[in-house]
Amino acid sequence: MSAAMKSSLSNKLQQNVSSCKILVVGAGGIGCELLKNLALTGFSDIEVIDLDTIDVSNLNRQFLFRKEHVGKSKSQVAKESTLKFNPDVNIVAYHDSVMNPDYGVNFFKKFKLVMNALDNRAARNHVNRMCLAADVPLVESGTAGYLGQVTVIKKGLTECYECRPKATQKTFPGCTIRNTPSEPIHCVVWAKHLFNQLFGEDDPDQDVSPDTEDPELTAEAGEKALEKETEGNGKDLERKSTRVWAVENGYNPEKIFSKLFRDDIKYLLSMEALWKTRRPPEPLDWSNLSDATPSSATQMRDQRIWSMKECGEVFGNCLGKLKVDLAAQGEDGMLVWDKDDETALDFVVSAANIRANIFGISQKSRFDIKSMAGNIIPAIATTNAIIAALIVMEALKILNDQFDKCTTVYLNRKPNFRKKLLDAGRLDKPNPKCYVCSAKPEVTVVLNTQKITIKFLEEKILKGDLGMVAPDVEIDNGMGTIIISSEEGETEGLYIISY
Template sequence: MATAVDAPANAPASPAKPTQVQMTPNALRDAHNMETLGRGLNALVKQSRVLLVGAGGIGCELLKTLVQCGFREVHIVDLDTIDLSNLNRQFLFRHEHIKKPKALVARDAAQRFNPLVNLVAHHADIKTFDVAFFASFTVVFNALDNLDARRRVNRMCLAAGVPLIESGTAGFLGQVQVIKRGVTACYDCSPKEVPKSFPVCTIRSTPSQIIHCIVWGKSYLLNEMFGDSEDESAFDHSDDAQNADEIAELKKESQALKAIRQAIGTPGFAEMLFDKVFKTDLLRLRSMEDMWKTRSPPEPLAYAEVMARDATTTAMSNKTELLRDGQKVWTLEESVVVLNDSIERLCHRVVAARAMGEGTEGAMIEFDKDDIDTLDFVVASANIRATLFGIERKSRFDIKQMAGNIIPAIATTNAIVAGLCVLQSFKVLRGQYDSVKEVFLAPNATDHMLASDRPRRPNPECPVCSAFQVTLDVDFDKITLRDLVDDFAKEQLKFDADGEFVISNEVGILYDVDETDNLDKKLSELSISHGTFLTVIDDSDEPFLNVVINLQKAKESLGDKPYAVVSISDRNSDGSAKIAKQPKKAPKPAPQTNGVSNSKQPLTVDDDDDLIIPEDTQPANNKRSREIVGDEPVAKKSKVAPARAPAVLSVANGNSSQTGEAVMIDD
């Protein structure tokens, strides 16, 4: 609908009444933006090319704000699809959009706000885009859901020299951080918490918390019976060698379950499965007396025994009401009834898939927090196991939060943080990096809802932003690792001729003085391709800074050469690389204390429903202080690739309402 506004002052005046100009809603919005931002900033906004990574909670709010503020070209990248649990806070999505790509749906929804904006959606993994793609944008907004991708975007923006605006929320808490190479701290300038994984023996043999039972039901039992039996991503196998005998027994148990899986759809399947995991396996564990010297052994339970109980009969008669109440903590007998019912539903799906010709085993069923069949199976099996090991049971609602990685998110917090991101972007567009702020939303921490501080300076020991940057055009059909070691690292970068340096990628070490097996292999044989970053670490007594090499596929023929140098951070007068030495580490100052232990730790947050479960799942009431990076130097990078860890943003003086170690953020 067109809106009438007073004509500009220089318009011809009418003696009868003021002249009015009819303006479309888009023109009216543009006029308002001009008046609010000013002519110069409004022009910068219109000329900007923006990349938005992530279209979840914060991403939806950001996209809406960017469109309404007059940005004329926005690219959206997101690999995820829409879940039912997203709908309460990701307002661009509706029920009919479930299972559709977030990026595409968000583009279509936001396009209706302003048809003049060029919105480009990429339903893709952000890690597939190269430095040239990032370099084509004026500013990048991060609204991601995992650490690996966030680190990738951070590294790409540093390599491309493009400013990055990071953000995160956790309930009522939020944070916005501007990242600019050489000016502010980057995402990797501070250490990040490692996501919690559990030793396989703890999950399979000695659970002590309900989360151990949940992981067992979700990542082991459900997968062995109805899904991919090789999926043990939630298990930590690092100590397998120390428990070789127990691991061997556990492998036998898995093989026995595979045999039971062949009985899916037969009348006795539920009893076979129950007796195997809750009777036979626990009898074996009880026989290992050394394991129970300091803890209570589990109590095996037979299927026939529990089904004969009066309480089980009562639960069966109330099954409909039982399944409807998600807040109720089921008794052991009620859990058995729900387990039987969920097994029947899952078996029906497998048999139906077989009938449709989907292989002899039927469809591979994966856990989904919105799939009531798999959720009931995990809740019931976890609660039964918890009971037998003397662990307190939980309701379906509580277990869904832990197993489904759902952390309550607040849409208002997302909207506030998205607005703060755009406000900081105005300073970035003007080049006013001396006035950007690291902003914290912490309404319960101080008298003010918002707190801000000047951005942290780059950490001189950061393995990413303090590194010497090099970009190479590479012919991946020719180049070998030896070309990089002997010709580039030793000859051009002047690293130690004796080989006292390490070359690694995100997976692990490719070369060091004791690891030379890969020297004559082509990089393509080592799964190294376009867009890969390699890190060269000097192991000499007076080491150079780390060198980060960005490898990109050559667009033109390099002739006989396997690579060509595209860019290099600094050069000597003779054209060789001018790499500084590592800064000397100052001795760590003695802690200032009055004898009372300081329990304050940085409050960590992650993105979009990614739940990191700590060992201590009790609520924590200790206030956490903001993480200050730079007061304590980060340890020198070891000769291994960086461990993967959950994304971390620090929040000022927040309280963790979920766990004692981590607070999750919505995306």
Template sequence: MTTVTSLPHSLSESTRELIPKSKVLVVGAGGIGCEVLKNLALSGFEDIEIIDLDTIDVSNLNRQFLFRKEHVGKPKAAVARESILSYNPNIKIKAYHDSITSQDYGVNFFKRFILVLNALDNRGARNHVNRMCLAADVPLIESGTSGYSGQVELIKKGVTQCYECQPKAPQKTFPGCTIRNTPSEPVHCIVWAKHLFNQLFGEEDPDQDVSPDTEDPEAKVNGEHSVTETGNIKRTSTRQWAQEIKYDPAQLFDKFFKTDIEYLLKMENLWKNRKAPVPLSWKEYASYEGDNNEEENSVRTTDMQVWTMSKCAKVFSDTVSILKEELSGKSFLVWDKDDKPAMDFITACANIRAHIFSIPTKSRFAIKSIAGNIIPAIATANAMIAGLVVLHAFRVIIQEFEKCPSIYLRKKSIHSKFVLASDKQISKANPTCYVCSPKPFVNVFVNVEVMTVKEFETEVLKKHLNMVAPDAVLDGKGMVVISSEEGETEANDNKKLNEIGIVDGSILKCDDFLQNYELTVAINHYEAKNKEDPSFKVVANPEDLKAKEPLNAVESETKNGVEAKDVDSDDDLMIMDDDQEDPPEEDPQEGSSKRRKLNPPEDEVDEDLCIIES
């Protein structure tokens, strides 16, 4: 056991006096979080609080050194606290096994700390902590790594730019017809499997329909369907149909891997220059017997080996039954890469579909890495970034903010032999930022005759503008159109915006009580001319309104996401598991497909994942 008896001698006397008195919050106990906690404890910080929602997984053990095999399944925050106390039993450390976005952690909670250290794995939580620290006027040190790269950045209200001052790259997307009709890479099958999970057990989304896409331009002859109308699949709710057949695995299997594939084969145009898929039936693979020479549940057999089709069929059947029971009494399930039945379901479905389309199948471990957007984690990078985080912390507690420029870790420097480089000075706030500017304001271009109030709340306010529990009042009329109070404005949910008086030129005063955040939204009526155009557009910078083309002809890369060849990063910084392959290249056949975008694997990443800005 190591016990700290004195503070680092290289620090100034004023810093050495303040460190034991400084109360700090660490958000995240993953790869970087473990290193940061260790550094804080060994540097003399005596009042630390740690919050993390996750539990410990076997895949964490190769780099999150505060955890051991016996800790698997336990809360990260609690185990991290116990481990840190072994480094320094004299400190006060409190752990929360909870989400930082919970309403239990409002502005007053953040005001208790002199400093907040982010070690998060997703953009949504980062956005939230950024806003909470701005509202509480508490310095935030943001950090993250991606393989051999990393970044440390100070965020201080009125001094530096905030986390949302600069736009982040959109998540990688794929054309819907590629996912439904013509997959050519493992990632396409994995995205399809995740969509199937949501259709059967998760929150249903029409854009994630897994049935063959009859609107695929390649499937048409002279503009008409290449199959007769009587042959078209009847579009019904997958969830409703599954419930009607009581989630019978045989019928589900035949529907998705036989009937739908046979229907695709009728679209003859699709297979002129591609290898046609081969339908599979339940009877072919219904009988499965495990290998008697090794344990069925061993890590090597379950995670590292590529499953046979017979095993995939067996796992498909088993997980359907398990997930059906878990769904009982709930509206929907949320897919989690660390939930075994859910991950097994994705692995089985993705591999069966890959086999059908002559695509290489993958191990459960490899599929988890792709489905969870996991980038291989480098323990050394985590340690270096965590060290820089605490060096920044020393300067922050004595309010030397100007001495905390952003620092970048790179595998190879272009201009020198050094792997660490920093900005010459701190980055100033973006004057048009809709989060930290004095009077946050955005223009929202939306079809007020089509979008419903609920869609506006979910897609615009929550997903795009990152609010957690928004309220919206129609300026001039004082009418509350969206309320965070349950049931208060439920009657408005399915009404079109213009039906409740939100028209071109309307002004909405929006606020999020939890984030202590207010925003003025100007509504502009906008009609998409074709399917490629986005359903809405948010413009914060007035200069962006001076477009070279009308908004109805938005350039392709600014629509529903970047092209499939762009980097697939959940955030600016991300970290990953070791044996991840290089990101798949763009399907050369996608260029002629319908450019409707569908989300790839959800923005879930392994514990260390963060975002890194080049």
């Protein structure tokens, strides 16, 4: 502990700080700053857990990591780097998921305090529930660009992380994506769907072909388009998946381009009802792409807007490379889109901008599309540093038995009317209807037992919607019939006919 820190803390608080065992969950942007702060504040018994390994993209803000650390465990390298600030600290690092059953309630009961430095909701929900079950205070935090928040969660005294519903990721109607895009994000989503249709998991909900069941189309409006699905002899054309069609054509760039950006667009134009109040799209020809470069203040590839000719060339090159990558996966292999895969990103950038040009939508730089396609809000190192400092401040209040002085602190992008970036408020009381932290937690789910399978109940509802990790389900029929068990193999061979 530094001399300045010693002089600012009372003897009792110094003792509490040095003697308490704490858990830090996450060793990324916030976690790196937090571990450094904890070591310099005098915390001497720290455990840290993180599942991730270090990526090159982490190096601009997660300052405990260096180039030579790429590919190594975040938690382990963070431990080694933190010890350089204070070699007297005892740090135990776990390269693992905090949701692993090994880290249950008994694990959490070891700690005086838990600090979250996470970036995903599922893990936050899990730590929230573990801390409630173990009755251990949790300091929760998060950042999004220039915004940040720190709050304290204590069983029975404050609302928990799940007391209020969280905003869900924005989705778009399929007909908007397939027929009538009007924003750059619509084109980016379409391009990601196209990647999956050509190289990834074949999801019918991600079809990129024109949607003839668009609600805007009356029975007559799409007639001309639908006629094209019938051959001259009156027989229906065999409908093939995008992947099958592409394979049959050897992933030929010109044929794929012509289908997606010329023929499908002409097909859309025949749905006349769609263009009565909209600017109609303009089909593009592979052999006649403009090389005019949109005005741009920079020549950096990531920052400038590509010409249509460049987009076409990149699109063709990416098809060839991805075809080879897919073949390397074997007969039933597939590729998973990754924002950090150069070829996969270039494919989406080129496809999204070509489609945007067709529909008269502003095109975007590679940097912007990476942010949109990866659902990325750029991480700001300064924001992480401020939030990490606030976490320690709230922790000191807890250890000094000043829980009544704990607050929820918001870091704003712009100063408030008091000319302050930080806005602190009282901690909210628990939501009495919260199905996680209320005295008698319960939730009612209405199901159609004739259609819903047990697997759907377990995966989609219990694990997906309700965030359970290892649920147990028993039927209240007087016999204690178990239909879902957290114990592997316990329900094998069980068949439920009806109830």
